[in-house]
Amino acid sequence: MSLPSEVPAGLPAAPEFTEPLQEWHRLHVRMLVVRPLNEGIAMLVPILVLLFTGNGEKWRLIASGVTVAAILSFSYLIWRTTKYRITDDQVELHTGLLTRKQLAVPRDRIRTVDLTSKPGHRIFGLSAVRIGTGQQDVPGTDGLTLDAVTQQEAERLRLLLLQKGVAPRPASLDEPGAEPVPLPESEVISQLDLKWLKFAPLSLSGLVAIGALFGVLSNYADDLGLHPVQDLWEWLFENPSFALFAGFLVVLAVVGLVLSIPLYILQFWNYRLTREPDGTLRVQRGLLTTRSVSVEEQRLRGVDIQEPLLVRAGKGAKLAAVTTGLGSKGESNLLLPPAPLSVAHQVSRDVLKVGNDPTTLRLRKHPFAALRRSVFRHVVPWVVIAVGLAVWAPSWAWPIPAAVIPLAALVGWDNYRSLGNAMDERYLVTRNNSLVRSTVALQRTGIIGWRIQRSFFQRRSGLMTIGATTAAGAGIYHVTDVGESHGLALADEAVPDLLRPFLVESDVDGQAERNV
Amino acid sequence: MSPKSVLLWTMQAAVFWLVLFVPQLVVYLLVRNPPTWEFVLLVATGVVGLVHTAVEPSWRYRVHRWETTPDAVYTLSGWLNQEWRVAPVSRIQTIDTKRGPFQQLLGLSTVTVTTASAAGPVEIEGLEHETAQRLVVELTNTTQATPGDAT
Known part of the structure; x- marks a missing residue:
């Protein structure tokens, strides 16, 4: 060495x-x-x-x-x-x-x-x-x-x-x-609490790891001229067995659970979120691979509270930064690993330096028509798959997607339940998705344009999806399936004077199209 | 928006459907005893293509709008699915002009206005060359007059 x-x-x-x-x-x-x-x-x-x-x-x-x-x-x-x-x-x-x-x-x-x-x-x-x-x-x-x-x-x-x-x-x-540069004092906003480990199994990271491992292994197997997956498929097609399938799922779940805890430790050991004296937020974490991500505070455009379904069920969440200049690789925008929701709200409050976390605002529900659209969108793909399998696959195959349909409807319903939006003096808050529910608080001054979509069906139900474009994070954050008048009012209020000159005309256009 | 856009979109749609239709036709004519589904698919492509080419361009023309004010650029586009895009002039990063082969034929241009967001380019399609040039100059001037890095 x-x-x-x-x-x-x-x-x-x-x-x-x-x-x-x-x-x-x-x-x-x-x-x-x-x-x-x-x-x-x-x-x-x-x-x-x-x-x-x-x-x-x-x-x-x-x-x-x-x-x-x-x-x-x-x-x-x-x-x-x-x-x-x-x-x-x-x-x-x-x-x-x-x-x-x-x-x-x-x-x-x-x-x-x-x-x-x-x-x-x-x-x-x-x-x-x-x-x-x-x-x-x-x-x-x-x-x-x-x-x-x-x-x-x-x-x-x-x-x-x-x-x-x-x-x-x-x-x-x-x-x-x-x-050695004299280390200036930094203020600790949050650090790892071992109690948070209970969210590790809920985050399904173990399953993801199994997936990745499986990918690597089958790659090698391919190189050696073995095709275990294909062989397994063929074998399964010849000997369909429910017990085997169930057993496989159970083993997968158990291994996933067991793996998730060391994984959480690997990723988040020594996790510390600090505010440095030079005006940056700094996240340090990792057991083997250590990371330190510093974000200029001035460039922070908001936060994103992410609640994967199971973590949400356990009243947990993780927190990500909405900011410019971070790579998309390896969760570099992570501010808080899966932790109790209350901690997430507290960290979000401290990071944004506000009295009340904007993501705790009461969100406005979206119109009932949004529920119909949500359920429809989630169910249709499975119906298509089921029908396709019924026509072209062995007879045991189609009940599987068919059995998923009620679940998909539930997810659609839950997706509708998560939809919501709110606004305070500084932030526009929007919530989306069910499997990984995401509540984004976006600085209103960080919004650099609008993309307002109305599909054919949305126009029939008087809905629209409002996208606030920004230089930070995902580049665009959507308020999905909001009622037309409320949506436009929201966008107009969030960034005063941007939409206003066009609003009257747009409404006229809208009318004209509806009359066509 | 120039009325020639209708022609442009008609040409684009026609080319798209011809690319789908012609190979099918060739196969259908060359293969001995073509299966029925091939015929059905061929006719379906033809009918959908014709209707789409006939309806979409004029529908689209009726929907499309654009407008600039000293503060913002605004477009409305689409036909079945419609989209409004608004970008404040103070947040503009680049202004590009682009002409495809058909556009050159018809003397049209597309002006693309990008902001710092990867999701937010505002495209103004189907402008006459002179209008496009004027627009670009106008926008460039207002953008340059605005301080800051527009993020």
């Missing part, structure tokens, strides 16, 4: 020894080992299989040797071609071997800093830094990520990059980086 910590000759000196900020830096040398460790674990199995399935034939040894060498030299090339620097105005990253990429982010546009250390990083004391701007996340791109630098450097970057408008920056620039 001590070996790579020396900086080889001929490379730029470590950040500590230079006038640091204008110089180009490389990612840490230890990444040579860490990248293969993090990414290569997936490669390990094929290599081992390659090695041990035969009788130690020579070509197998050579093949695995070549693979390992290829991985190592690839990670060397990545390391060699990647450099970054932080100037007075921007963060620059140059990367790529064949396709050179040069990324530059203006420092005053930085909204979030996300530090992630996977186990491989942690063994070597490193951390990956993802820098988020106000731009909405484009799926598949990673934004500006430094993977990876030492943990001290990451911590220094976090403080440096999010510090703005506080003090003239040069003061911090002159500070020699070697000196």
Whole structure:
């Protein structure tokens, strides 16, 4: 472990020894080992299989040797071609071997800093830094990520990059980086309470994990030329057995329950939500992979209380931030893991710095016609599936979707029950969905436009779906199936003067269409 | 909105349905003893396509509206399902003009106004070139006059 910590000759000196900020830096040398460790674990199995399935034939040894060498030299090339620097105005990253990429982010546009250390990083004391701007996340791109630098450097970057408008920056620039930055005091808003573990089984995370594990395993099986799923399917088609099916479900449920608790601990160990003196909110969590996500408070546009069905039944909820600059990967917007609802409301109140959590406002119900639409939408797909199976599949198949229909109707009804909206001086509140009920409080000043949809059926029932577009979070938050006049009044009131000039005309248009 | 849009939408709809219809027709004519369902599907595609091409463009034309004020851009679009979009001028990020092949043929443009939200682009379809140019200049000027980063 001590070996790579020396900086080889001929490379730029470590950040500590230079006038640091204008110089180009490389990612840490230890990444040579860490990248293969993090990414290569997936490669390990094929290599081992390659090695041990035969009788130690020579070509197998050579093949695995070549693979390992290829991985190592690839990670060397990545390391060699990647450099970054932080100037007075921007963060620059140059990367790529064949396709050179040069990324530059203006420092005053930085909204979030996300530090992630996977186990491989942690063994070597490193951390990956993802820098988020106000731009909405484009799926598949990673934004500006430094993977990876030492943990001290990451911590220094976090403080440096999010510090703005506080003090003239040069003061911090002159500070020699070697000196540990004096940790300013931060205010703890919330931290992990082991009692929250009871929500772990309810969040079904165990089942998700089984799914993921299953996906990985069947991938390997495919590589080895086995097709267990297909075989199982065929076998099941030939010997349909209710007991087997039930047994399978029970085993799945039990394993899911058992797995969910260690998973909760893995993800949320050491969870702390703090308000830092530089005006950011910071979430730290994780047992093996540790994460620290810092969000500029000014950019927080609201909160989202999420209640997955079972967690809701246990009077729990989790809390997510509605903000710009966070990646969509790995729940980076999470403010509170599954915890009691009262805690969620309290955290939401503290985070938004308001006297009363807006999500506890009394929500206005939506018209009865919305119930009809909701039930209809949930039931129809299952009816279609059932009919399809009845026509084209063996006779035992169609009762399964048919049996789901009443459940779907229930979900539709519950979905209608969750619909609601409210407004106070600063926030627009809207609630949607049943399986993961989500109550969003969106800052009214964060609304940057409206999308108002009226489908053919909605127009017949006098309903509309109002979407408030925003730069933060999902980009749009819907008030679903609200009555026309109430909906328009709501939108008009939420952002004064935006909709008003068009309202009269729109109503006329609406009338005209109805008369057509 | 230019009345030529009706023509544009008619062309677009016609092309869409022809792409679905022609291959079916070819298969139907080439295969010996084609099954009945193939014939049914062929006729259904033809009928739906004809009705859609005949009805949708003029219906759409009657629905579509756009308007700009010094403060906001507004559109109403769709036919069966309709959608209003409003974006305040102060939150505009980019203004693009776009012309597809049919649009070039007819001298039409689409002006797309995006905001910082991934969900909120406002598209004004079927504008005459000059109108589009004027609109872009006008919007650009008002947008530039507005301070802030519009998020």
